[in-house]
Amino acid sequence: MGDTLWDELGKLEKPTLSQLFEADAQRLDKLSTRFEVGEDESAGSIVFDWSKTHLDDAHIAAFEQLAAKMDFAGRRAALFGGEIVNPTEGRAAEHTAQRGVGKEESVALAADYHHRxxxxxxxxxxxxxxxxxxxIHIGIGGSALGPALAVDALAREGALVDVHVVSNIDGCALEAAFKACDPATTMIAVASKTFTTIETMTNAHSALEWLKENEVEDPYGRVVALTASxxxxxxxxxxxxxxxxxxESVGGRYSLWSSIxxxxxxxxxxPDFAEFLAGAxxxxxxxxxxxxxxxxxxxxAFADQYYTRLRGCQTRAVFAYDERLDLLPDYLQQLEMESNGKSVKADGTPVDGPxxxxxxxxxxxxxxxxVFQLLHQGTNLVPVDFxxxxAPGHDLDDEHHRILLSNCxxxxxxxxxxxxxxxPARAYPGDxxxxxxxxDEISPATFGALIAFHEHRTxxxxxLMGINPFDQFGVExxxxxxxxxxxxxxxxxxxxEALLATCGII
Incomplete structure (x- = not known):
């Protein structure tokens, strides 16, 4: 499909980063963009600086041709139009409708659910x-990673309630939540698209038993269900x-915007949750x-494809220089690897590259x-996102944040x-x-835009690879x-057999 263009991309010259800056005085303006999150300046903005990647005019032009060849515009229109973009399961992927952007009927339904x-x-x-x-929010995968990240990023200070997200079937995780909560003042949120996920339902049953054991009147009355069933x-x-x-058209790892x-x-x-939706x-x-x-x-995505396809990079690193985004790499692992970790294209044919x-x-x-030792002097080329x-997330001396950003x-x-x-031991190859x-700051609006950016990047x-990012049969x-x-x-x-016998499972 796009094989000839991939061949042409592979033949293009690959100048070093230093050479790219020396050759083009406008490089920063071309590849660094300030995105205004809303019409109102108070919504904030985000700078996306891709100038220290190896994208140049020639590669960008070729990638734009590849996007046209792969019908990017058509696929994008299908996504926002509520059409089937998950062919293996015959589904649309309507997470954007949860934010008010998409097929009219789907946006209206999402608004009704949000009103409730x-x-x-x-x-x-x-x-x-x-x-x-x-x-205590009980879920797994996308039903847990998104809420855990968002609560940690946005509600470390001044939270209206104390939220504990539990996903692991290991009872230690649930016990830790129990120890931190008073059963008399605790609600249980059970998040499962099908309401049959074994890890989630097992944890939910144990949480219900915990309420009963602690003599909570009407324990079922303390449960809220978040589900498509x-x-x-x-x-x-x-x-x-x-x-x-x-x-049903909202996938698990894209479900943070829904009742999840x-x-x-x-x-x-x-009000802050609404700002989060608006930023997205x-x-x-x-x-x-x-x-x-x-x-x-x-x-x-052009840069991502450059490094995986043209430079053979097998990993991509994400480093958040903000403690509030501690869970972001975990969240992106699922979003990107469960979506695009495939070996066949959307039409079922084998992929022809990484x-x-x-x-x-x-x-x-x-x-x-x-880990930065490997990034600077190791033999693996690893593209990095910082x-x-x-604005800092604390009230301590400004020196803390100055040192943090200087290091970043x-x-x-x-x-x-x-x-x-x-x-040689003290040499850094660079490039x-x-x-x-x-x-500008980590606010509900900018954080919403940041997560939506990564969804669309995925x-x-x-x-560009011709694959379906919305199924995940590899976990089954x-x-x-x-x-x-x-x-x-x-x-x-x-x-x-031996391992099972050793643990007394069989």
């Missing part, structure tokens, strides 16, 4: 269901007045209405004293410039790429075998 959610959130915060100081929640025992539905965001709204209050909608509109390399998620790189990362400045906020920007400069030395995303990458086989173990009567390989 807002009413319940506001009623709980007013005390209509008794005193609520804690929420309301009838299953009713069967489980949740009253329909405490069920917050969302559409209930604990975020509880922690922040509905601003990025949706930019992605929908902007063509070529001026489209920020598409530009990022797909998603391994996403990994951490928090600066901690990571500088752990993410930071101009210094790392990008050092990766690019390198340093020669007669001592190592990075991109920087700089928020989709744009999928289009292990689940099936786990169910076979639970049911018994099935033989496995000698190693697995």
């Amino acid at each position: 959610m807002a009413a319940i959130v506001e009623a709980i915060l007013r005390g209509a269901m008794g005193e609520v100081k804690h929420v 309301p009838e299953k929640a009713i069967e489980w025992g949740v009253d329909e007045t405490r069920i917050l539905p969302f559409s 965001g209930f604990p975020v709204a509880m922690a922040l209050g509905w 909608a601003a990025m949706d509109e930019h992605f929908r209405d902007t063509d070529g390399a001026a489209n920020l998620p598409l530009r990022a 797909t998603a790189p391994i996403t990994w990362g951490g928090v600066g400045t901690d990571a500088q004293h752990a 993410i930071a906020s101009i 920007f210094a790392q990008g400069a050092a990766l690019m410039a390198g340093k020669a030395s007669e001592d 190592r790429p990075s991109a920087t995303i700089l928020l 989709f744009a990458n999928a289009v 086989l292990g689940k099936q075998i786990a169910n076979q173990i639970a049911q018994g009567g099935v033989r496995f390989d000698p190693s697995t």
Whole structure:
């Protein structure tokens, strides 16, 4: 399909980063863009600086041709039009409709669901269901990673309720939440699209038992269900007045904007959650209405494809220089690797090149004293994203934030410039790429735009590779075998048999 263009891309000259800056005085203006999150300046802005990547005019032009060849505009229109973009499951992917951008009927339905959610959130915060100081949110995968990230990023200070997100079936995780919460003032949010996910439902049952053991009157009355299968929640025992539905066309790792965001709204209050949605909608509109390399998620995808396809990079690193974004690399791991970690195209034919790189990362400045050795002097070329906020998230001496940001920007400069030395052990090769995303501040609006940017970046990458980013059959086989173990009567390989016997499972 785009094979000839890939061949042409591979033949283009690959100047060093220093050479690219020397050859083009306008490089920074071309590849660094300030995105205004809303029409009102108070919504804030985000700088997306891709100038320290190896994208140049020739590569961008070729990638724009590739996007046209792969019908990027058509695929994007199908996404926003509510058409089937997940062919293996015959589904649309309507997470943008949750933010008010998409097919008219889907946007209207999402607004109705949000109105119901807002009413319940506001009623709980007013005390209509008794005193609520804690929420234990139980989910897994996208039903947990998004809420955990958003609460940690936006509600470290001044949270209206104390939120604990539990995803692991390991009872230690649930016990830790129990120890931090008073059962008399705790609500349980059970987040499951199907309301059958074994890890989530097992944890939910244990949480219900915890309420009963602590003599909570009407424990089911302390449960809110977040699901696309309301009838299953009713069967489980949740009253329909405490069920917050969302559409079947909203995928798990794209579901933070739906009722899965209930604990975020509880922690922040509905007005801030609405700002979060609005920030994402601003990025949706930019992605929908902007063509070529001026489209920020598409530009990022061009760089991603450059490094995976043309430079053989197998990983991509993300370092947030802000403690509030500690969980961002974990969130992006699922978003990118579950979406684009495929070996076949959307039409079922084998891919003809690498797909998603391994996403990994951490928090600066901690990571500088752990993994940056490899980034600067290792044999692996690793493109890096740095993410930071101009405004600090604390009230301590400004020196803390000055040192933090200085380190962030210094790392990008050092990766690019390198340093020669007669001592090989002290030599830095340089010419190592990075991109920087700089928020004015971490607010609900800018954070919403940041997450939406990465969703669209993931989709744009999928289009360029010709794959379907909205299914995830790779997670199913292990689940099936786990169910076979639970049911018994099935033989496995000698190693697995021995391990199961050692633990007394069989």
